[in-house]
Amino acid sequence: MTAEPVWVGVDLGTQSVRALAVTASGQVAGSGTAPLSGRRDGPRHEQDPEQWWTAVGAACREALRDVAAGAVQAVAVDGTSGTVLLTDRDGRPLTPALMYDDTRAAGAVERINEAGGAVWRRLGYQRMQPAWALPKLLWLLENVPDLPDGARLAHQADFVNRRLTGHPVAADLSNALKTGADLVAETWPRDVLDALGVPAGLLPELERSGTQLGTVGAGAAAATGLPEGTPVIAGATDGCAAQLGTGRLTAGSWNSVLGTTLVLKGVTDDLVHDPFGVVYSHKAPDGRWLPGGASSTGAGALTRDFPGRDLADLDRRAAAREPAAALTYPLVGAGERFPFVAPDARGFTLGATGDEADAYAAELQGVAFVERLCFDHLDLLGAPTGGDLTLTGGAAKSRYWCQLRADVLGRPVLLPRQAEPALGAAVLAASPGRDVAGVASRMVAVAATVDPRPRDAGRFDDAYLRMVDELEGRGWLPAPTAAHARARTAR
Structure with a gap:
């Protein structure tokens, strides 16, 4: 049994719950996972919140199997951004959870942006998007008749924290951003919400990430293996937790x-203020800002287009296709969110050769081109981008793809030893007094640095600019971003 003090981070993902028990030096003393399932139908994406709680219990019990009860110091939970539901006064679900990419409430966005435009502009993101939580809340209010007294909105992490503590809890500012919280004033914009018909008692209180919300109750202790009385610390969105889990928290540092x-x-x-409305900023526990955005491109395209294939073998074959003959914009689904907003965007491939290795290489390179375009857009906004860049997520397991991304970006990239949202949640759990940067620097280690290959300097520029031209020509990429990307490439 491990008797060394540990902090527990719980990550509520789309397909699973992950729990880590982490020491002060970043050693993982225990880990656990439990699967989740959902329901997708066109714009709808739902999950059963009770399944979250069952999975949290299973994942925590597994993670704490070899950890002494007295070793557990605190727990924090992160969740998917924009996932919400309604609960009764006792925290029981009144509705399914509307997940982060559920867009059935798109019809409410115009009304929301008319009512709250001044606030959204002051917060830098200009306007809300269809998948954000406030449109979902309005949809729920319109489609759930006769709400009982004491009904309450809950973000994904709120629901679990309520179960852990046994009483109503505040929402962290990170998860509340997409529900309309004013992160500058750290309050709800009551005049905007009144204009939209949101009842005052429906919304939780607000706290910064890293604030203690309560302690683990007896029932939750029995369900999870977390000792009764363990402090429950306000977590963050999974994206913010992933950033904290990289340990790179100086201004200008980024995590992809x-x-x-x-x-x-x-x-x-x-x-950061973005006149194009694609970059939004969360508030860090220490009061600084965590700007970023989420693209709809990614490794999901590989899962879709190369099901069951040996991706390591395809990586080796793709190395001979630099650059690929084909040019691919590998959207996972319909619509794009970052580095531009284009609900009508669709993935495309130009110059297909019929060669599997070339098609695969084009998808890897296409994601890297979008990543580069994101940094060009951030530079256009004046955001500092010259600090450390860490690569995390499942794709970071592909050393070839990491090398390719370093080459396309023309900058070194860092691969943390243990990088995942659950680790970032553990960092928050271990951050008394909100010294999150200091805690993260001690709990997170770098496993490797990948430098761009000198021979590849400029090798991908022509293909990248073809992508920029095509995205602008289709009316999706704003001209200022396209022009800035060309200017940075020419330097």
């Missing part, structure tokens, strides 16, 4: 999470 889709998150001293 490449899983099913691509998510970029960085650290800045000042709030």
Whole structure:
């Protein structure tokens, strides 16, 4: 049994719950996972919140199997951004959970942006998007008749934290951003919500990530293996937790999470304002800002287009196709969110050769081109981008793809030893007084640095600019971003 103090991070993902018990030096003393399932139908994507709780219990019990009860110091939970449901006064679900990419509430977005436009502009992101949580809340209010007294909105992490503590809990500012929270004032914009018909008692209180929300109750202790009385710390969205889990928290540092889709998150001293409405900023526990965005490109395209294939073998074959003859914009689904907003965007391939290795190489390179375009857009906004860049997510397991991304970006990339949202949640759990940067620097180690190959300097520029031209020509990429990408390439 491990008696060394540990902090527990719980990551509520799309397909599973992951729990880690981590020591102060970053050693993983125990880990556990449990699967999740959902229901997709066109714009609808739902999960059963009770399944979250069952999975949290299983994952935590597994993670703590070899950890002494007295070793557990605190627990924090991260969740998918924009996932919400309604609960009764006792925290029981009144509705399924509307997941982060559910867009059935798209019809409410115009009304929301008319009512809250001034606030959204002050917060830097200009306007809300169809998959954000506030449109979903309005949809729920319109489609759930006769709400009982005491009904309450819950973000995914709120639901689990309520079960852990046994009482109502505040929402962290990170998860509340897409529900309309004013992250500058750290309050709900009551005049906007009143205009939209959101009852005042429906929304939880707000706290920064890293704030203690309560302690684990007796029932939750029996279900999870977490000792009764363990402090429950406010977590964050999974994207913010992933950033914390890289340990790179100085201004100008960035983390690129490449899983099913691509998510970029960085650290800045000042709030980033994006006139194009694609970059939004969360608030860090120490009051700095975590700007970023989520693209709809990513490794999900490989799962779709090369099912059951040996991707390591395809990696080796793709290395001979630099650059690929084909040019692919590998959208996982319909619509794009970052580095531009284009609901009508669709993936495409130009110059298909019929060669499997070339098709695969074109998808890897296409994701890398979008990643590069994201950084060009961030540079256009004046965000500092010259700090450390870490690569995390499932795709970081492909050393070839990491090398390719370093070559396309023309900069070194760092591969953390243990990088995942659950580790970032553990960092939050271990961050008394919100010294999250100091804690992260001690808990997170770098496993490798991948430098761009000198012989590949400029090798992908022509293909990248073809992508920029094509995206602009289709009316999706704004001209200022396209022009800035060309100018940076020419330097």
